Amino acid sequence: MSTALPRRGIPDATVARLPDYLRVLTGMAARGIPSTSSQQLAAAAGVRSAKVRKDLSYLGTYGVRGVGYDVEHLAFQIATELGLARDWPVVIVGMGNLGRALAAYGGLSQRGFRIIGLFDHDPAMVGQLVADIPVAGMDALPGVAATGDVLGVIATPAESAQAVADALVSAGVTSILNFAPGTPGVPAHVELRKVDLATELQILAFHKMRRSGTGHWAQVAP
Amino acid sequence: MSTALPRRGIPDATVARLPDYLRVLTGMAARGIPSTSSQQLAAAAGVRSAKVRKDLSYLGTYGVRGVGYDVEHLAFQIATELGLARDWPVVIVGMGNLGRALAAYGGLSQRGFRIIGLFDHDPAMVGQLVADIPVAGMDALPGVAATGDVLGVIATPAESAQAVADALVSAGVTSILNFAPGTPGVPAHVELRKVDLATELQILAFHKMRRSGTGHWAQVAP
DNA sequence: TAGATTGTTAATCGATTAACAATC
DNA sequence: TAGATTGTTAATCGATTAACAATC
Numbered sequence: 001m002s003t004a005l006p007r008r009g010i011p012d013a014t015v016a017r018l019p020d021y022l023r024v025l026t027g028m029a030a031r032g033i034p035s036t037s038s039q040q041l042a043a044a045a046g047v048r049s050a051k052v053r054k055d056l057s058y059l060g061t062y063g064v065r066g067v068g069y070d071v072e073h074l075a076f077q078i079a080t081e082l083g084l085a086r087d088w089p090v091v092i093v094g095m096g097n098l099g100r101a102l103a104a105y106g107g108l109s110q111r112g113f114r115i116i117g118l119f120d121h122d123p124a125m126v127g128q129l130v131a132d133i134p135v136a137g138m139d140a141l142p143g144v145a146a147t148g149d150v151l152g153v154i155a156t157p158a159e160s161a162q163a164v165a166d167a168l169v170s171a172g173v174t175s176i177l178n179f180a181p182g183t184p185g186v187p188a189h190v191e192l193r194k195v196d197l198a199t200e201l202q203i204l205a206f207h208k209m210r211r212s213g214t215g216h217w218a219q220v221a222p
Numbered sequence: 223m224s225t226a227l228p229r230r231g232i233p234d235a236t237v238a239r240l241p242d243y244l245r246v247l248t249g250m251a252a253r254g255i256p257s258t259s260s261q262q263l264a265a266a267a268g269v270r271s272a273k274v275r276k277d278l279s280y281l282g283t284y285g286v287r288g289v290g291y292d293v294e295h296l297a298f299q300i301a302t303e304l305g306l307a308r309d310w311p312v313v314i315v316g317m318g319n320l321g322r323a324l325a326a327y328g329g330l331s332q333r334g335f336r337i338i339g340l341f342d343h344d345p346a347m348v349g350q351l352v353a354d355i356p357v358a359g360m361d362a363l364p365g366v367a368a369t370g371d372v373l374g375v376i377a378t379p380a381e382s383a384q385a386v387a388d389a390l391v392s393a394g395v396t397s398i399l400n401f402a403p404g405t406p407g408v409p410a411h412v413e414l415r416k417v418d419l420a421t422e423l424q425i426l427a428f429h430k431m432r433r434s435g436t437g438h439w440a441q442v443a444p
Numbered sequence: 445t446a447g448a449t450t451g452t453t454a455a456t457c458g459a460t461t462a463a464c465a466a467t468c
Numbered sequence: 469t470a471g472a473t474t475g476t477t478a479a480t481c482g483a484t485t486a487a488c489a490a491t492c
Binding site for chain 2: 484487491
Binding site for chain 3: 011012013014048050051054064065066067
């Protein structure tokens with residue numbers, strides 16, 4: 001008999017918020033705050049306290065009724081749940097402006113991600129140092145990605161995204177974050193998430209239009 | 223009597239997908255494809271065809287049963303619905319690596335966004351050209367943002383995000399896209415969306431761990 | 445007409461929220 | 469004990485999906 005395993009199936013919506021809670025808790029820990037409440041956590045993360053309690057309840061019962069949560073302990077539990085008890089190797093493909101910005105982003109190593117490779121298609125770029133790491137050609141990708149659970153980041157223009165996704169998949173990468181516009185096709189066993197600046201701005205514009213009434217429909221006079 | 227207004231209240235989940243459909247349709251139009259189906263659209267956007275039809279049904283009935291959708295007409299309708307019949311002015315605050323990458327990102331002007339101002343706190347940065355636009359100091363923000371429906375982008379380190387958000391709100395900006403880690407507080411009438419590289423990677427890592435079983439829980443032998 | 449594909453229905457699933465008993 | 473705050477319940481809300489009648 002094994003002991004009861006922690007419950008599976010943390011809702012996706014909860015998983016998406018755990019990094020926020022973790023960041024808030026890490027900040028509190030750095031400022032020497034020993035304990036907190038769902039109320040305080042909620043205010044800092046921009047959600048409601050009931051949501052915080054519900055989210056945390058999926059991980060286990062780490063709070064104390066009438067008292068709150070121990071900051072360091074809760075941070076550790078969330079980090080563990082997110083798989084951050086270990087380091088994650090990351091490769092970035094595409095050393096244009098965006099790729100360079102991502103490579104230089106200090107928040108990565110700080111949060112357990114280790115850049116193990118930077119790649120670019122352009123021979124003129126190969127060998128250059130970006131964030132103290134020499135840029136490699138695409139032919140070097142399979143060797144680097146063979147390391148194991150590598151997370152791949154696509155930071156190329158839209159035109160190259162599919163080819164890069166194919167190269168990453170061929171190299172054995174099964175977790176890809178795509179910053180290029182569009183959605184490259186990948187096999188079912190590969191997870192692809194995407195971030196697109198223009199999409200985010202379009203959503204903002206839509207909501208703004210609805211709020212301010214400056215859109216395309218004429219105001220109906222009474 | 224006015225004619226019936228188009229129905230309000232397009233679901234948020236649908237609004238978030240409309241930019242994807244629009245991008246796919248724009249690509250089809252550029253390749254001279256005259257019409258398409260929910261099936262093809264779905265494949266290109268990475269969703270199911272039923273979802274495409276349901277999403278499009280919130281905009282109106284722009285398809286033809288047995289035939290499909292006219293690519294140009296549908297693209298126009300989605301663009302109109304998203305408020306892209308007009309240009310949207312954008313200001314970017316923070317001219318580090320990320321801010322420079324965003325400023326140089328051609329996809330913006332291509333999709334109806336016009337950068338009307340780049341700002342940085344650092345006097346040494348002020349006056350420099352980024353993407354052919356001179357960087358201004360923060361004191362110039364109110365004048366530029368007074369234009370009207372400006373969308374604000376925060377591309378600073380986490381420490382400055384709250385101060386920049388405050389400055390944007392003071393300048394009258396009510397739509398903000400935040401690339402800095404963390405969630406600055408803003409008044410209720412201001413919409414703040416956020417994009418965080420580390421958060422996205424943490425979600426990928428979580429799912430990867432669950433898939434590959436390389437996480438912290440030992441495999442239970444049978 | 446026969447074949448194709450939409451728009452809509454209805455069932456299911458997942459996420460949010462408020463309220464409150466449990467309990468420190 | 470009295471006050472505070474969690475963890476959980478149950479109701480509500482929103483999103484997804486498959487199926488199919490409508491119809492080109």
